[in-house]
Amino acid sequence: xxxxxxxxxxxxxxxxxxxxxxxxxxxxxxxxxxxxxxxxxxxxxxxxxxxxxxxxxxxxxxxxxxxxxxxxxxxxxxxxxxxxxxxxxxxxxxxxxxxxx
Amino acid sequence: xxxxxxxxxxxxxxxxxxxxxxxxxxxxxxxxxxxxxxxxxxxxxxxxxxxxxxxxxxxxxxxxxxxxxxxxxxxxxxxxxxxxxxxxxxxxxxxxxxxxxxxxxxxxxxxxxxxxxxxxxxxxxxxxxxxxxxxxxxxxxxxxxxxxxxxxxxxxxxxxxxxxxxxxxxxxxxxxxxxxxxxxxxxxxxxxxxxxxxxxxxxxxxxxxxxxxxxxxxxxxxxxxxxxxxxxxxxxxxxxxxxxxxxxxxxxxxxxxxxxxxxxxxxxxxxxxxxxxxxxxxxxxxxxxxxxxxxxxxxxxxxxxxxxxxxxxxxxxxxxxxxxxxxxxxxxxxxxxxxxxxxxxxxxxxxxxxxxxxxxxxxxxxxxxxxxxxxxxxxxxxxxxxxxxxxxxxxxxxxxxxxxxxxxxxxxxxxxxxxxxxxxxxxxxxxxxxxxxxxxxxxxxxxxxxxxxxxxxxxxxxxxxxxxxxxxxxxxxxxxxxxxxxxxxxxxxxxxxxxxxxxxxxxxxxxxxxxxxxxxxxxxxxxxxxxxxxxxxxxxxxxxxxxxxxxxxxxxxxxxxxxxxxxxxxxxxxxxxxxxxxxxxxxxxxxxxxxxxxxxxxxxxxxxxxxxxxxxxxxxxxxxxxxxxxxxxxxxxxxxxxxxxxxxxxxxxxxxxxxxxxxxxxxxxxxxxxxxxxx
Numbered sequence: 001x002x003x004x005x006x007x008x009x010x011x012x013x014x015x016x017x018x019x020x021x022x023x024x025x026x027x028x029x030x031x032x033x034x035x036x037x038x039x040x041x042x043x044x045x046x047x048x049x050x051x052x053x054x055x056x057x058x059x060x061x062x063x064x065x066x067x068x069x070x071x072x073x074x075x076x077x078x079x080x081x082x083x084x085x086x087x088x089x090x091x092x093x094x095x096x097x098x099x100x101x
Numbered sequence: 102x103x104x105x106x107x108x109x110x111x112x113x114x115x116x117x118x119x120x121x122x123x124x125x126x127x128x129x130x131x132x133x134x135x136x137x138x139x140x141x142x143x144x145x146x147x148x149x150x151x152x153x154x155x156x157x158x159x160x161x162x163x164x165x166x167x168x169x170x171x172x173x174x175x176x177x178x179x180x181x182x183x184x185x186x187x188x189x190x191x192x193x194x195x196x197x198x199x200x201x202x203x204x205x206x207x208x209x210x211x212x213x214x215x216x217x218x219x220x221x222x223x224x225x226x227x228x229x230x231x232x233x234x235x236x237x238x239x240x241x242x243x244x245x246x247x248x249x250x251x252x253x254x255x256x257x258x259x260x261x262x263x264x265x266x267x268x269x270x271x272x273x274x275x276x277x278x279x280x281x282x283x284x285x286x287x288x289x290x291x292x293x294x295x296x297x298x299x300x301x302x303x304x305x306x307x308x309x310x311x312x313x314x315x316x317x318x319x320x321x322x323x324x325x326x327x328x329x330x331x332x333x334x335x336x337x338x339x340x341x342x343x344x345x346x347x348x349x350x351x352x353x354x355x356x357x358x359x360x361x362x363x364x365x366x367x368x369x370x371x372x373x374x375x376x377x378x379x380x381x382x383x384x385x386x387x388x389x390x391x392x393x394x395x396x397x398x399x400x401x402x403x404x405x406x407x408x409x410x411x412x413x414x415x416x417x418x419x420x421x422x423x424x425x426x427x428x429x430x431x432x433x434x435x436x437x438x439x440x441x442x443x444x445x446x447x448x449x450x451x452x453x454x455x456x457x458x459x460x461x462x463x464x465x466x467x468x469x470x471x472x473x474x475x476x477x478x479x480x481x482x483x484x485x486x487x488x489x490x491x492x493x494x495x496x497x498x499x500x501x502x503x504x505x506x507x508x509x510x511x512x513x514x515x516x517x518x519x520x521x522x523x524x525x526x527x528x529x530x531x532x533x534x535x536x537x538x539x540x541x542x543x544x545x546x547x548x549x550x551x552x553x554x555x556x557x558x559x560x561x562x563x564x565x566x567x568x569x570x571x572x573x574x575x576x577x578x579x580x581x582x583x584x585x586x587x588x589x590x591x592x593x594x595x596x597x598x599x600x601x602x603x604x605x606x607x608x609x610x611x612x613x614x615x616x617x618x619x620x621x622x623x624x625x626x627x628x629x630x631x632x633x634x635x636x637x638x639x640x641x642x643x644x645x646x647x648x649x650x651x652x653x654x655x656x657x658x659x660x661x662x663x664x665x666x667x668x669x670x671x672x673x674x675x676x677x678x679x680x681x682x683x684x685x686x687x688x689x690x691x692x693x694x695x696x697x698x699x700x701x702x703x704x705x706x707x708x709x710x711x712x713x714x715x716x717x718x719x720x721x722x723x724x725x726x727x728x729x730x731x732x733x734x735x736x737x738x739x740x741x742x743x744x745x746x747x748x749x750x751x752x753x754x755x756x757x758x759x760x761x762x763x764x765x766x767x768x769x770x771x772x773x774x775x776x777x778x779x780x
Contacts, residue, residue, distance in 0.1 A: 019767070023760050031760075093759045100757025 007048035015041035028081045028091040032074060039070040111155055112167030112183045118151035118197065119232035126225035129218050137221035142204045145228055149197035152190075159190045161621055166302050168238055177297050184238035184301055187621045188448065192235040192382055195455050199374035200228045202593050206463055207366040209587045210470055220260060220364070227253040231375040235382060240289050240299040243386070247285060247343070247379065251278040254376050258363040270359035277356040281346020285383075288339035291332055292390070295323055301386065311389045337395030340387060341402075348380025348432045351406040355680050357429055361421040365469055368421060369462030372428045373455040381435045381451050388444060399440030404548055407433025409678060411555035415562070416675040419486050420465050423563050426677075427512060428458055430552060434527055437549070443530035445622035450523035452618055453606065457511035457520060460597035461560075464505040467586035467594070468494060468567060471501075475575070475583050488566040495568040497583045502568045504594040509564050511601040513557040513645050516638075517610050519601050525638045526613035528553065532633045550641060557645040558652055565656040611638075 018037025025031050043063045050059015085091050125144040129137035159165055168182025185193075204224065211220055230249035237243045252275075259271025293299055296310045304310050314323035321330045344350070349357035357377070361368055371377060384391070384399075391399070410429035417423045431454050438447035472485035483490050495502045511520035531546040575583070585591065599605065607616035612634075614620075673679070754765055 023764055023767070096759070097757030100755055 004048055004051075007044060011041045011044040011048070013041075014038070014044065026092050026094060028084065028093055031093060032077050032081065035077070036070060036074065039066060039073075043067060043070075111158060111165045111185065114151050114155055115165075115183050115185055115193070115236050118148045118155070118193065119229060119236055121145070121148045121151075121229075122200075122225040122227075122232065123229035124225075126222045126229060129222040129225065132218070137218045138204075138208050141221040141225055142201070142208070144225065145197060145200050145204050148228070148232065149194075149201045152193040152197045155185065156190050156194045159185050160187060166238060168300075179241065180239060180300055181242055182238040183236045185236060188382070188385055189235045191448070191452065191618070191621070192378070193232060195378075195452060196228065196231045196235065196374045199455055199459050200224070200370065202459065202597060203366050203370045203373075203463075206369075206466070206590050206593045207364075209589045210366050210466060211364060216260075220257075223253055223256045223260065224367075224370070227257060227370065227375055231379065234379055238301050240292065240301065240304075240387070243301075243383070244282075244285060244289060247347070247383075248282060250347075250376055250379055251275060251282065254278075254360075254371060257367040257371070258360045260363055260367065264362065266359075267362035270356070270362040274356040274360050277353050278346045280353060281343040281380075284339040284342025284346070286339075286343075288336045288343065288390075291336040291339065295321065295326055295328060295332070295336075297326075305387055305389045309389070333390075333392050334394050337391040338398065340383065340390060341395060341399060344380035344384045344436070345402065346380070347383070348377050348436065349406075349429050350380070350402050350433065350436055351409060352680070354406060354410070354429050355677075355684060358422050358425040358677070361419070361425050365421065365462060365466030368425070369459050369466065372425070372462060373459035377428060377432055378451055378455065381432065381439070381447065384436070384439050385444065385448060388439070396440045396442070400437050400545065401440075403433045403435070403437030403440055404545055404552075405433070406430070407437060408548055408552045408555075409433075411552045411559065412674050413677045414559040415555060416671055417559075417677075418489050420468065420488050420491075420563060420567065421462075421486055423488070423559060424458070424461050424465060427461075427556065427560060430556065431458070431512070434524065434549070434552075438527045438530065441531060441534040443527060443534070445619050446523065446526040446530050446613070448622055449606075449613065449616065449619045450527055453511065453519035453523040453601075456597055456600040457508040457518075460504050460508040460594065460601055461512065463590070463597065464501045464508065464594060467501045467590050468498065470590075471498060471583055471586055481575070488563055490573055491567045492570045493568070493572040494583065498568075498585045500585050500591045500594050504598050505564055505568070507598045507601050509560040512560050513649075514553060514638075514641060515645065516642060517603055519603055519606050521610070521638070521642075522603055522607055522613040522616055522619075524553065525641060526619065528641060529633045529637045532637055533628060533630050536630060537628065550637075550644070553641055554644045554648050557648040561649045561652045562656055565652060569657045 015038050018034040018039075018041060021034025021037060022031050023034075025034060043066050046059045046063040046066065048059070050057060050061075050063065053059055081091055084096055088096050090096070121144040122141075125137075125141045129140060164184065164186035166182065166184050168180040171179045171181040173179065207220070207224070211217055214220060227250070230246050230253050234243055234246035234250060237246060255271050255275040258274050259268050262268045262271065289299060292304065295314070296304060298304065298310070302309070305312075310323055314321060316322070316330045316333070319330050320327045321333050342353075346353040360371065363371075407430045410426045410433060414423050414426035414430065417426060431450070435447045435450050435454070438444075438450065468491070469485055472491070476482060476485055507518070511518035514520045514524035528546065528549055531549055535542050535546050586594075603610040606618050607613065609615040676682070754761070
């Protein structure tokens with residue numbers, strides 16, 4: 001039986017890697033990949049904790065739900081990135097800074 | 102019919118006579134041509150004719166008094182008008198008559214002056230002021246004309262104002278007269294305070310306010326009004342001060358000799374009829390106001406002035422200066438006579454003096470005139486007013502010589518002249534008056550006799566030096582070039598010579614009581630002592646003749662006693678008793694010192710105060726400036742920059758970069774967790 005702490009550590013590591021990618025990458029696609037990492041870290045946590053809800057399997061349910069949502073979110077995000085590229089001719093998030101004051 | 106009405110209205114005639122010269126003044130000054138002689142002469146002649154007409158009607162008849170209301174102050178009504186009595190009508194004739202002669206004379210004398218039209222205009226103003234002065238019926242009006250006389254004399258004395266001495270003399274005359282004017286004004290104010298009127302007839306007439314006012318218990322009472330009695334004396338003294346300045350009495354006499362800087366014809370006018378006569382006239386006009394104390398002061402001032410001026414005249418060398426001092430001396434006689442109560446004698450002397458002094462000046466003027474022409478013609482420069490340089494002119498200028506001799510005789514008071522009548526009458530009165538007094542008054546008549554003798558010496562010294570002996574400056578062969586004055590001047594001299602004889606004033610050459618002029622005034626109160634009536638003229642004339650003889654020996658035959666030159670007596674006399682120096686030292690120098698002192702005070706104290714105040718203000722304001730700049734502005738700036746820095750700091754968060762936002766968000770969440778963990 002793999003202790004829950006290992007799942008948590010793997011999940012935290014995944015989350016941190018995702019977060020790092022989100023914060024540091026110079027490519028919107030990679031940032032998106034980082035986000036996927038972080039979602040999957042969360043999904044991993046759902047599944048891990050789902051072990052303790054054997055009757056309803058709520059954790060599994062949530063994990064599925066989150067995967068679907070993440071897929072939808074990626075579709076939307078990719079569409080946004082496509083539009084950003086059309087507008088800025090670049091998908092480097094440091095260049096799209098027209099929101100600055 | 103209208104003309105008849107006009108002639109009936111005597112006030113109007115007098116007014117016209119006075120205004121005519123003013124008209125000439127305005128007309129000539131506004132026309133600005135280099136002439137005006139004829140116009141001036143015709144107006145003054147008309148004035149003279151009108152005066153004569155009035156004289157024939159008013160002399161010894163009912164006085165004429167016309168007035169109209171002038172203005173009101175509070176409840177007091179002021180009147181302006183004309184008061185013609187014996188005194189004023191005599192003065193009118195005198196002033197206009199002398200003026201006519203001087204005008205005729207001036208036509209030749211001032212002929213080539215470039216500013217001649219100014220001269221005629223000023224003469225007009227002068228005559229107007231003097232005529233106005235004598236006919237005015239109120240003290241206020243008299244004061245007005247009094248000032249005008251002073252002003253026009255200033256203009257005339259300074260006529261050649263480009264000459265430094267002339268402008269200085271004019272200023273001196275004006276300033277000295279201002280001192281007197283102050284006295285006059287004070288007198289007017291006192292009289293007004295006491296009587297609430299300045300009307301001459303009401304104040305000084307028969308049964309007037311002055312004569313009905315009384316002095317009781319040291320109070321001067323008039324009606325319900327009463328003030329301390331001392332004010333009567335002060336009023337008298339104040340009026341007398343005014344008269345002193347105008348009539349050049351000691352100690353305000355020093356302007357008159359300096360006034361000789363004016364044209365000689367002007368000097369003659371000033372000395373004979375206008376200006377200096379105004380002082381004596383004023384005293385005579387307001388005679389009742391003087392109380393015994395003031396009259397005594399008047400006696401001594403007059404006597405001292407007469408004596409002093411006579412001693413000064415002894416050693417002067419300027420022909421006009423000698424005559425100026427002789428005028429001061431004679432005015433002293435008149436003032437003294439008024440002081441002892443010899444009213445009619447004084448006026449009598451004023452009238453006779455007017456003619457012979459005018460003649461003296463005009464004769465001297467013709468000498469100066471002819472010598473001046475000689476100087477110009479032959480380029481021979483010398484001071485043509487210095488009697489030491491003249492001499493031997495008797496044969497060259499017989500008319501001037503004749504006039505001068507006759508006038509000198511009248512001045513000395515030799516028999517058959519007008520001066521004999523008037524001057525001896527004053528001396529007789531002095532002797533009679535002194536008989537009623539004791540103490541120091543005993544020397545008074547002898548002082549006057551001595552003065553009279555001195556007169557004989559100095560005036561004949563002038564005559565002998567100018568007309569006798571050898572010419573000292575002009576060479577004998579050139580003396581023939583000097584001719585007698587032009588015909589108009591000669592006539593004037595002749596006419597005036599006639600007026601210097603006794604016949605004009607009295608039929609009896611030995612008795613002044615027979616003079617119509619003397620009788621025209623109130624007979625004086627002095628008790629007559631008949632022995633004096635022949636003794637005094639006798640002593641006087643014997644002495645005078647003796648002195649004239651001595652003078653003749655000294656100056657013509659040149660074998661007189663040793664010269665007095667160098668002695669201290671001579672120095673005092675020649676330096677005019679050092680009055681100018683004393684005044685210079687006492688008043689001018691002290692005023693100068695005072696002004697220097699106040700200048701220094703101003704510079705150091707006042708300026709210092711101002712400057713230190715300024716410095717203080719400057720310092721305070723610089724401190725405030727610093728405070729403002731550093732503290733107030735600093736606060737404002739600090740808050741400004743603080744918000745700027747804060748703004749800048751927070752601006753950095755708004756970088757527009759997605760990842761930065763995310764980082765920030767992460768940090769916030771992290772710090773929230775850290776904080777919640779710590780707390």
